[in-house]
Amino acid sequence: MHDTSTHAAAHHGPPTSFIRKHVFSLDHKVIGKQYYGLGLVAVIIGMVLSWVMRIHLAWTAYPIPGLHLLSGTGAPGNVMTPEFYLQVMTMHATFMVFFVLTVVPFAAFGNFFLPIHTGAEDMPFPHFNMMSFWTTFVAFCVMLLSFFVGDGPTLGGWTQYAPLSAVGAVAGPGQGSGVIIWATSIAIFCVGQLFGALNFIPNVLDLRCKGMSMWRLPMPTWAWFITSCMGLTSFSVLMPACILLILDHVAGTSFFVASNLVINDQLQPHSGGSTLLWQHLFWFFGHPEVYIAIVPGMGIVSHVLITNMRKPMLSHRVLVYSMGALAVLSYMVYGHHMFVSGMNPFSSLVFSFPTLLITIPSTVIVLVWIGSLYGAKLRINAASLFALGFISMFITGGVSGFFLAQPSIQILLHATYFVVAHFHFTMAIAALFGIFSGTYFWFPKMWGRMMNDNLGKLHFWLTFIGVYAIFMPMHYLGLAGNVRRYQAFVVDYMQPLVGVHQFITIAALFTGAVQLIFIYNFIHSRFWGEPAPENPWQGTSLEWSVPSPPPHDNFGGKHPVVYHDPYQYGVQSSTGDYLMQDSPEQVKGAQDEP
């Protein structure tokens, strides 16, 4: 290593103090694990919040023991009040979308594996990388703070539609300090993710090792690269939107608040703001955000599947092009969230067609996966089960998109549980399956120990059946006109649906409890698992060419050289049915020309 090199690793040798090693570490692997830990804490919070919501929805008047611990005033006699329900719902969505679905598949796995996949010693700007995690952590703490400040967190939903979010405390509990804290936290979060993109993009473009052409990058790295491009252009729009929202609160401006609003018999001192402006800005971020959550999952699942199918994908490039197409289209379709929002009805039609167009790359991706299974020698383990589950979930979530892409059908289904089912299947559950798949697959590399595969399989089976039991019935609720974001069902035609809600709640409690298996497995394997070999799954990409866990600069001072495309399986080499990317061996049938 040259001490004058701009290479990140050159700037910092292995740290020795605990703080530099584990807390303010510049090492992308430690930062990846920190992100993973943050995601784990956030997912537990989000899940507990969803339990509380589900129990309340099914048995509205039933006290939930201990609920008063969560809020001093929101749960008199442990029965949830409407505002507390909405606050819990908002926080569930916020924690899940931002601090789990964005953080884990993208920031956690991406940080750990992207530099290894490209053959780099570290990210190009390790200090920014460290700041990326710590700003995200601050954002997380600020968001958590809102439970304890004023009258609690905001109740406006994670979409924070103005003017409910912009007029202040008069609009309801949590709409004063709660919204300010929410917007501040999200703005900080945006900064953190922009720091992330600042590292990911130059790493892929500039720090690839010798021989690592773009097309030799493994699938997850392509996915992270595409995701970071999306993150770059969408978080940089959400942040200005949050700034405008905060200014409407604290500085008395009127960006989002229209004239002549009367709330609680008080004429609001705002004039002329545009209600739809917030929705435009938000969904310009919000729709790409859905793909920020799902595209890394696609990459991870492809990676896991290929390794376990023992054959390459039908086409590496088609997958990459399709993910790219999803990314580009995601900016052109955001209006489908606003079909009945009062946009010009003509724009609704204009937005409808690119939305329908998105089914094409999505279908291509699914077909390539399924087509690749043809003729495979599929290994069944926890990681591949979750990857297969991901495909099933993604199909289910995808077909409900047919309905929601059409403005005329949205008249029936907009803001109903059909939408809840749709986005949970696609962005939430599919992404979580991607996370689980990645965890079972990469755990040996990240922590140097094997996870218990039998427990992993059990976890898969119960989770797979559980999530279908939770979210499939929500489609039926939506068809029957059950509006979402209701804390109780006082509407007459929704009364017959309460039984379905009770079924869903039981399934949710069951599925949530099943996650304890994962947590046990995770903690137990972390400390007492079998030590992991270098390449437990006989993989080909660079992460399997280094020890588990990798040394400080990933490659032990050597510079890897890459000779092959990433997925050379089903070939006869000296090592078996696969050929590693950095193996100079020449094998008949291996595709190694880019």
Place this chain on the structure above:
Amino acid sequence: MAKLLAVTIVVIAILSAIPIIRNTWHPLPDVSAHGQAIDDQLSETMWEAGISFLASQIILAWFIWRYSGNRPGEKTKTFPGGATGLVAAAVILVGVEVFALGIFGVKAWANIYFTPPGADAMPVQVQAGQFAFYFRYTGPDGTFGAIHPEMLSEANQNFYGIDTDHDSDAKDDIVTAEMAVPVNREIRLLMHSKDVSHSFYVPALRIHQDFVPGLDLQIHFTATKVGRYEIVCSQLCGLGHYNMKAYLSVLSQDDFDAWLKKQAALQ
């Protein structure tokens, strides 16, 4: 275990389809003049989505069943036709399918949004506020009085902020908490929000439109069946969102006249 997964996927797919095929849960029966087009569109989409759903889940399950496990001696194979065939299939089949859906859907949408209301449509104003709807009828003069936001007071039951003392247009306005419309008469609905965003969702009438504060929108519809239906809010508007609802009575013309008279007396 792969075979078990395959069976599970198929069983889940079929179980999911059963309530749809048996129509266990379905939208409320349509009582509007324009709703049939939406219902047709929904059922067409349901067919196409349902077939895609079942077909892809079953093929996925079949491949998992067939191609799992290390089968010594057998070499891995590539899907006949490779990726090019699949991409072509996706683009042609799915592309044509969804575009057909999209284009047919335009008709249903245009019915509601691109046709202007008839000249004799009855104007009704609906005002959304946290957390109730209030409706306004013009009274005999056929015009609505102006809204004075500063006069709006729920405490005095002046829900619209109208000046009945000085405004001659407002004197005969009838403000109600329940909506009633005559059957088979086109209604021009003027939507006004007094505070935040709300939504006017009448599943039975196949109407769904957000209120935009600062921007008064209009929609129009004709109810074709006498009965009592529910109007609910579907846009998160605050803590009472779940309880923001009103009843819509579709009455015969005579009943409606009587109802309006009774409401006028209560003003």
Place this chain on the structure above:
Amino acid sequence: MKSHYVRKLAAVLPALVLVCAGAVLLSQKVNAAGGGSITGTVKLSGTAPHMKGIDMSKDPVCSKAHDTNPAKMENVLVGSGDGLENVVLYISQGLTGNEAPSSQEPTFAQKGCMYTPHVLALNVDQKFKVTTEDQTTHNIHPLPDPTAGNIGWNKSQPPAAPPIETSWKNQEVAIPVKCNIHPWMHGWFVVVKGPYATTDDKGSYTIQNVPAGSYTVTAWQEDLGTQTAKVTVAAGSAAKADFTFKGK
């Protein structure tokens, strides 16, 4: 060094004791037992304004409660003999400033989706309870004037929830209170210092426990405004002050 602190402490402690004792002496409440009272009636002259009926069809729980007895607005309630109900009488001038808040804990009930009482008079720091008897969730949303120093709140009360117990920190005439879920629900908190009274359905009132002295009594009605009268109370006897509001 150490003894220095001890000496200082020795000097400070007695001073502290003195200050405390003085504070206690000064804050000795005026003994109200031997005080007089102010009594009278509040009437309405002219025609009473029309009180609109309330349409509660939005929430069947509410409309059911008024099946037989249709609900009406309660802004101006005229009882027998033109007596005005829900007028709050309080002493606006002449107080010594040492009055103890009333020790009673009144209830502000939500019943049939209306507030009972419609107007609740309170002392500063006097505790009161908000209760619900309805099988529907209410939210109680008092809207004090931000400049008066009271902090507003907005809390829901589901059916059978325990009462909310609270008080107001500053004088304010008057704080409107409403329920957003049921927009017609509307009431008042009148927060005053010193003795107060609220008129009954005949319009009569008695302010008890008024020490001897000269006072200005203010009558407050939510729609009709305020009127004042000067009275002199002799120890142990009742002074009289009648008010007449003019109907609009």
Place this chain on the structure above:
Amino acid sequence: MATTIHEPPKVEERRLPGRGSPGNGDFRNLVPSDGKLPAVQDYAPAPAKTGIWVVLAAIAMSFAAFTSALIVRQGSAMDWHHLVLPRILYLNTLVLLASSVTLEIARRRVAVFMTGARTLDLSPARWLYVTLCLGLVFVAGQYAAWQQLRSEGLYLATNPASSFFYLLTAIHAMHVLGGLVGLTYVMRKLYRVVLRRSTLDTFSYYWHFMGILWVYLLLLLWMKL
């Protein structure tokens, strides 16, 4: 178990990727390792040069978002009041553009400086100081513009035009100040004789972008407010 061969002993040249799509590792060893040079010609492409485009893209997107907010807000408003831009803004524009020029001069001199021709005449530091001063003058000028608006009774919340004026100019000024902090970093590196070409180039991209952004903002404010 995989046995991995790290050292590529005998590789046919043709097996290495062709010119069309190389990995970047090729450039890694171009750096002189004696550490003696005042500033090093680092390997190309430097990640910082890609990184700065990422940063500029993020800033550009943010201002695009503000711009669309301005246009939508103006389109929906009945309360839009025309705002006369303070004259001093035009002067500030000249100052900022001049600072771009001085930075460019400094950059070229550093290039010469790095080849070893160290003469006092060519000292690039002087021009960096001038750039720094001009940057500070620009921010002070913006402050003067805000003062002028305040004296006219136009505050942040007075009307939407003034809201956008303060918002856009303040956020731009914050970015300029951030750039000045970066400039002091560059100057410190220059004095410690470890300045890399890519650092200075990166900074100059940022600084020129601030100039372009300001001209864009000025046009936007001039046309729309």
